[in-house]
Amino acid sequence: VIATMKTWSIFLFLTPCIAKSLQTSASCPLSVKGGSWEFDYERDTILPGVNTIQKCSDLCSKDTTCLGFTLAKDSNRIVSNCYHFRALGEMQQCEHCESGTVPVTLSPGMSCAADDNNTLAEDVKKTPEECLSFCLETDGCKAFNWFNATALIPNLCSLHSACEKKAFCDSCVSGTPNCLTAPTQCFQYFTMEEETRNVHFHAQEDSGTRYYYVDQQNLYYSSTSWVGPGYYRLQPPAGNYIPEYSPGTYFCGTKLPCYLKGKHPEEFFVETEVMFENCGVGTVTRCNNFYVYYLPEVPTSSFRRYCAALNPNY
Numbered sequence: 001v002i003a004t005m006k007t008w009s010i011f012l013f014l015t016p017c018i019a020k021s022l023q024t025s026a027s028c029p030l031s032v033k034g035g036s037w038e039f040d041y042e043r044d045t046i047l048p049g050v051n052t053i054q055k056c057s058d059l060c061s062k063d064t065t066c067l068g069f070t071l072a073k074d075s076n077r078i079v080s081n082c083y084h085f086r087a088l089g090e091m092q093q094c095e096h097c098e099s100g101t102v103p104v105t106l107s108p109g110m111s112c113a114a115d116d117n118n119t120l121a122e123d124v125k126k127t128p129e130e131c132l133s134f135c136l137e138t139d140g141c142k143a144f145n146w147f148n149a150t151a152l153i154p155n156l157c158s159l160h161s162a163c164e165k166k167a168f169c170d171s172c173v174s175g176t177p178n179c180l181t182a183p184t185q186c187f188q189y190f191t192m193e194e195e196t197r198n199v200h201f202h203a204q205e206d207s208g209t210r211y212y213y214v215d216q217q218n219l220y221y222s223s224t225s226w227v228g229p230g231y232y233r234l235q236p237p238a239g240n241y242i243p244e245y246s247p248g249t250y251f252c253g254t255k256l257p258c259y260l261k262g263k264h265p266e267e268f269f270v271e272t273e274v275m276f277e278n279c280g281v282g283t284v285t286r287c288n289n290f291y292v293y294y295l296p297e298v299p300t301s302s303f304r305r306y307c308a309a310l311n312p313n314y
Helices: 016-023 052-064 128-136
Strands: 030-034 044-048 068-072 082-084 093-099 110-112 119-124 143-147 158-160 164-167 172-176 191-192 230-234 257-262 271-277 278-287 290-297 304-306
Touching: 016 052, 052 093, 082 164, 093 143, 093 172, 110 143, 110 172, 128 172
Parallel strands: 191 230, 257 304
Antiparallel strands: 030 093, 044 082, 068 082, 068 093, 110 164, 119 158, 143 158, 143 172, 230 290, 257 271, 271 278, 278 290
């Protein structure tokens, strides 16, 4: 809806202090490193020679049709271009890039229709910028209405979980914070690719070569991809998933393989707490076409390591 409406950006009126807080809001991420959108040469715009993310963001804020921006640098991180997007679809991974969105408002004279089902909170705020910041700090806020001095309740700020219906309003400023749809772990993660991590790899010792590894740091037998607790994505030749079954002892290049106790979540972009048998409690997030796992360091007793498989249940 936002992409097809005539929009103007409230970001034009934000002070640098407020702009900084918007970019770092945990409940509504507006910026991400390592992710961008599909670029359409007929629709979107390239601005060559822009060297900073702040400049790229400022230029997007001044363009009434810009909904998102990306600053991308070449492999040597010397030459950079700023990309402005007039429509935002699914995000995808990119190297040496940083992206963000700008809050947008509805057309002047329009507001989000409020009802008991979509109203989250109400408070008095002096400016529409403060109302927008209030929205960014409130979980589930997808839209805001701020009423000026001519309204029945001046400076009232109302927050809403949706903005599906619109209403006429001459005394208010309304819009959406334009949050990123994908969590940052879908773009900022470590990778595990070792072939020895696959469920079919047996840690044989009878050949004289030991294939026992452990997901701990700074040990002679530490896994090469393990850098400590954090978000990880599995990729071939290791596999694409942590299996939902036990492969048995001495598989996955270790003595006690760690596997997912339960099922992978089906809902996109929701981080779910799970148990990794033999290893501990972590999380799993379904991204566009892959999963990202938050993996804790394994217990120090015995050799333990996270397993990988091409399919979650095979």
